[in-house]
Amino acid sequence: MYANGAFELTVDPVGRRLAVAAPGGRRRLALSLLSALDRVDAVDETLAVAPPEEHDGTFVVERRSTIWERAWLEIRCLDDAVELQACVRGRGDLADVRLLGGRSAIPGAPLGLLASGSDLPLLFSPNPEELLQPVRDLRTGAAIGVIGDGEPGRGRWLFTPAPLYLALGDDDGWVDLAVAAPVGELSFVELAFDTHGSGFVVRLDYDGHTRVEGEFRSPTLLLTPQVEEPYAGLRRHRDDLVARGAAPPVRAREQADWWLKPIFCGWGAQCRLEATLGGLARDHATQDSYDEFLGALRAHDVVPGIVVIDDKWQATYGANEPDESKWPDLPAWIAARHDEDRHVLLWWKAWDPEGLDPSLCVRNADGVPIALDPSNAETRDFLRTMVRHLLVDLDADGFKVDFTARTPAGRALEHAGGAWGIALLHELLATLYAAAKAAKPDALVVTHTPHPAFADVTDMIRLNDVFGGIDVVAQMTFRADVVRAAVPELPIDTDDWPMPDKRSWREFLETKPAIGVPSLYYATHVDSTGEPLEDEDYAALRRVWSEWEDVRSLRAGAEVGRT
Numbered sequence: 385m386y387a388n389g390a391f392e393l394t395v396d397p398v399g400r401r402l403a404v405a406a407p408g409g410r411r412r413l414a415l416s417l418l419s420a421l422d423r424v425d426a427v428d429e430t431l432a433v434a435p436p437e438e439h440d441g442t443f444v445v446e447r448r449s450t451i452w453e454r455a456w457l458e459i460r461c462l463d464d465a466v467e468l469q470a471c472v473r474g475r476g477d478l479a480d481v482r483l484l485g486g487r488s489a490i491p492g493a494p495l496g497l498l499a500s501g502s503d504l505p506l507l508f509s510p511n512p513e514e515l516l517q518p519v520r521d522l523r524t525g526a527a528i529g530v531i532g533d534g535e536p537g538r539g540r541w542l543f544t545p546a547p548l549y550l551a552l553g554d555d556d557g558w559v560d561l562a563v564a565a566p567v568g569e570l571s572f573v574e575l576a577f578d579t580h581g582s583g584f585v586v587r588l589d590y591d592g593h594t595r596v597e598g599e600f601r602s603p604t605l606l607l608t609p610q611v612e613e614p615y616a617g618l619r620r621h622r623d624d625l626v627a628r629g630a631a632p633p634v635r636a637r638e639q640a641d642w643w644l645k646p647i648f649c650g651w652g653a654q655c656r657l658e659a660t661l662g663g664l665a666r667d668h669a670t671q672d673s674y675d676e677f678l679g680a681l682r683a684h685d686v687v688p689g690i691v692v693i694d695d696k697w698q699a700t701y702g703a704n705e706p707d708e709s710k711w712p713d714l715p716a717w718i719a720a721r722h723d724e725d726r727h728v729l730l731w732w733k734a735w736d737p738e739g740l741d742p743s744l745c746v747r748n749a750d751g752v753p754i755a756l757d758p759s760n761a762e763t764r765d766f767l768r769t770m771v772r773h774l775l776v777d778l779d780a781d782g783f784k785v786d787f788t789a790r791t792p793a794g795r796a797l798e799h800a801g802g803a804w805g806i807a808l809l810h811e812l813l814a815t816l817y818a819a820a821k822a823a824k825p826d827a828l829v830v831t832h833t834p835h836p837a838f839a840d841v842t843d844m845i846r847l848n849d850v851f852g853g854i855d856v857v858a859q860m861t862f863r864a865d866v867v868r869a870a871v872p873e874l875p876i877d878t879d880d881w882p883m884p885d886k887r888s889w890r891e892f893l894e895t896k897p898a899i900g901v902p903s904l905y906y907a908t909h910v911d912s913t914g915e916p917l918e919d920e921d922y923a924a925l926r927r928v929w930s931e932w933e934d935v936r937s938l939r940a941g942a943e944v945g946r947t
Contacts, residue, residue, distance in 0.1 A: 386441070390464040391609040399435045399445075400490075400498065402459070404466070404559070404609055412559050412609060413552070414501045415468075416585075417445045417457055418486030421600070423476035424592040424795060426451045429487040450489065451476070465608040465624075467564070471601045478590035479795070481572070481602055485585030499583035504552040504559065507577070508614035510834075510866040511546035514539025514851055518862050519614070522579060526550060529574025529589075530791035530809045541789030542848040543863070545806050545835040547870045548575050549621045551614040558611040561586070562621045565603035566630040567837040570806035573793045592795035593804035604628075618869040622836045631836035637873050640826040642727050642781075643843065644875060644901055644936040645689020646929045649784070651731075652881040652905030653677045654694060659911055666696035670710040671717055677907040684922035686929070688904065690828075691721060692784050694731040700739025702756060704732065704770055706778070715778050727781040729828060730774060734812060735790040740766075749796040758812040760800035767812075771819035775827055782820060782828035784846070785813070806835075813841040830877055834867045839874060844901070846877035856888045857895050864899045876900025886915040893924060897932045 386393040387407065394403040396414075404413040417436070420428040429450040436443040441461040449455035452472040460467040470483050485499040508519050509526035516524060528548055532541030548563035548570075563575065572588040586605065594600075606624060611617040625631035650669065657668040674693060681688070697714070699707040706714040718728045737745040737753035744763040745753035757763050774780050791809045792799070803811050813831065817840075820827040831842040847863045850856055860878065867876055878896045880903045883889040889910055896902040904925065909916050 385436075386438070386443075386461055388461070388463065391466065393443075393459075393461065393466070395436055398493070400433055400488075400493065401500075402436075404607065406557075406610060410503075412502065412504060413607075415607075416485045416498050416500045418447065418488060418498050419455075419457060419470035419484070419602075420480075420482040420486035421449075421452065421455070421470060421472050421602070422479040422481070423451060423596075424479045425476065427487065428452065428455070428472075429489040430455075431489055433490065447486075464610070465606050468605045468607065469601050469603075471599065472596065473599050474596060475598075476596055477592045478594040478596060478600070479592055481588040481590060483586040483588070483602060483605060485583075497580075497585070499580055499585045501583050502552055502559075503582065504554050506553050508551040508553070508558070509546075509577075510543070510549055510614075510618060510870070511540055512542040512848075512851070512859065512863055515853055522552060522584070523581060525579040525584075526577040527574055529572070530789060530806050531573050531793050532789040539851070543832055543834055543866070544789040544791070544809070545833060545838070546866065547618060547621060547835050549618055549870075550577055551611060551617050553611070553614070558614060558617060560608050560611050560614070560617040560621070562606050562608075562617075562624070563603045564606040564621075564624050564628055564630060566628070567810045568803070568807055569603045570810075570837070571804045571808075573791060573805040589793075589805075591793060591797075591804060593797075593799075615865060615869045618866065619872075622870055622872075625836050632840050634873050637843070639843070639875070640828070642689055642826075643828050645727075646932060647690040647692060647877060647901060647903040648677070648681065648688035648907075649692035649694055649731075649880070649903060649905050650674055650677055650907075651692075651694040652883075652911050653907040655882070655911040656906070656909050656914075659914065669694055669697045671712060671714070674717075680907045681904075684919075684926075686904075686922055686925050688726065690727050690729060690781075692729045692731060694784075695733065695786070697730065701733045701736035702738045702740035704730075704774060705739075718779050722779070727828070729782045729784050729830065730780045732783045732785050732816075733787045734785055734809075735787060735792070746792045746797050746799040748794070748798075754794075754797060755790065755792045756812070757799045758815055759802045759808060763800075764815045767815050768819040768822075771816060772823045775820060775823040781824065781826075782843075783816065783830065785816070785829065785831040785842075788813075788831065788833060809833075810838060810841060813838065817841040834870050834874075836870050839871045842874065844875045844877050845871060846903075847879040847899075849879070850882055850884075852882075852884060856883065856892045860892060860899065861895065878903045880905035882912050883910055885913050886910045886917075886921070890921065890924060893928055896928060897935060901936075902929055902932050 431448040434446040443459040445457040452474040454473040507522040551560040654665040654668040658665040735755040
């Protein structure tokens with residue numbers, strides 16, 4: 385049916401599948417030509433599918449839908465890849481959108497979900513998911529998006545979002561599948577790679593917050609049949625997005641010298657106080673505690689260049705006013721750190737509505753605030769004022785952004801309108817980032833959003849929390865590899881918590897200069913085991929930090945020159 389030097393496409397005799405193969409090679413994928421764009425009021429089933437019609441390397445597959453006036457699939461053959469878009473015409477609010485698979489109600493054909501298939505046994509996902517390896521059995525599936533937490537089945541909050549990229553492969557090579565669309569089209573909360581044996585479907589959850597009035601085109605799926613290995617594909621994926629105007633070009637970023645100094649974040653030390661003094665870790669985000677933390681490090685000549693005041697220095701998460709019972713004079717404390725040639729970042733909990741007027745928030749069906757609403761112009765104004773107060777009046781130096789996986793999700797939620805899902809998170813961070821730079825041009829904004837389209841709303845990517853039950857160095861090296869492939873212009877905050885024991889902490893410490901900016905979460909003890917930091921541990925910290933200081937000037941460009 386179609387062949388070039390990179391791939392061959394063949395439609396099966398009954399016209400419901402498209403086989404993708406390397407030139408003269410065995411079939412790699414059998415793509416379903418059905419799709420299903422459900423509305424909140426009805427599911428989309430296919431009553432008939434027509435044979436593909438080709439014109440100049442573009443194939444159009446018409447299908448008859450139970451709910452849309454017209455439905456079709458466009459397949460565009462590029463030099464080395466295939467673009468696919470599912471399209472409909474009609475009206476309604478989108479619920480789940482299934483690509484590369486749909487529901488059949490076709491006479492004489494199998495009924496129900498007709499998925500795509502592959503004989504490739506392996507799946508690579510760049511998204512850290514609890515207890516799952518980056519390369520795993522295809523049947524395991526994957527999910528990438530902006531929701532997740534520590535609840536069962538939701539352990540995928542660490543990169544929100546990771547690149548919307550997957551690769552299927554074996555010893556003979558890989559085929560990758562990625563969303564190649566601008567961030568404004570990413571109005572879904574999650575991409576799920578749903579698997580059923582050797583079958584798979586790509587599912588996008590629009591939550592009922594995307595209205596179709598006329599024609600709707602799904603985000604473009606880009607399928608590249610011949611990929612040497614997943615990280616090479618991930619690097620090419622960044623180039624693909626740049627070429628489509630869907631991500632900024634990779635180039636050296638202007639960075640303040642202090643951004644790359646070793647970091648002390650007090651969260652692990654706060655957790656140690658929870659274990660010894662009681663209460664919750666956030667109760668110990670106090671001026672006295674941080675004076676003790678820094679004093680203990682100073683006594684061993686461990687001097688961080690950046691101090692992160694973690695959860696919960698503020699009276700309310702939403703308004704972010706300092707809790708004066710914990711921090712009697714936060715501006716003076718920050719000024720004292722500046723006198724020591726240190727910089728101070730404030731931990732910021734994205735989305736939390738605590739302390740905010742409900743009119744500034746996404747609300748549930750009971751009218752209860754669920755999350756801050758950046759689609760609301762008044763909320764954006766509030767954010768700008770808040771950021772200016774924190775960075776100018778308090779004179780803090782930037783933000784460590786957390787909890788981006790609390791992006792609103794749910795059909796019954798009410799908000800000002802416009803963006804949703806991944807796009808709504810980008811709008812939130814874009815507002816925060818622009819306000820931070822307007823208030824203090826060298827402000828540092830640290831996030832855990834290594835999707836290439838988010839490179840314009842962050843200065844540094846943190847690797848985030850450590851999963852238990854998986855080797856610490858292996859999992860953090862994997863995350864760093866993803867960041868370097870997807871956003872190589874951004875430096876990496878190595879993170880440091882929670883460590884299963886001191887031995888693991890020491891092993892990870894030794895690898896940090898090869899990964900990124902060394903980050904320390906402990907002052908006197910490892911919180912999980914109560915093991916004390918001893919002279920040899922502090923000596924290791926001094927040595928590793930010294931090694932980093934020797935090489936950090938070479939890393940100022942965050943490895944823009946790809947290797």
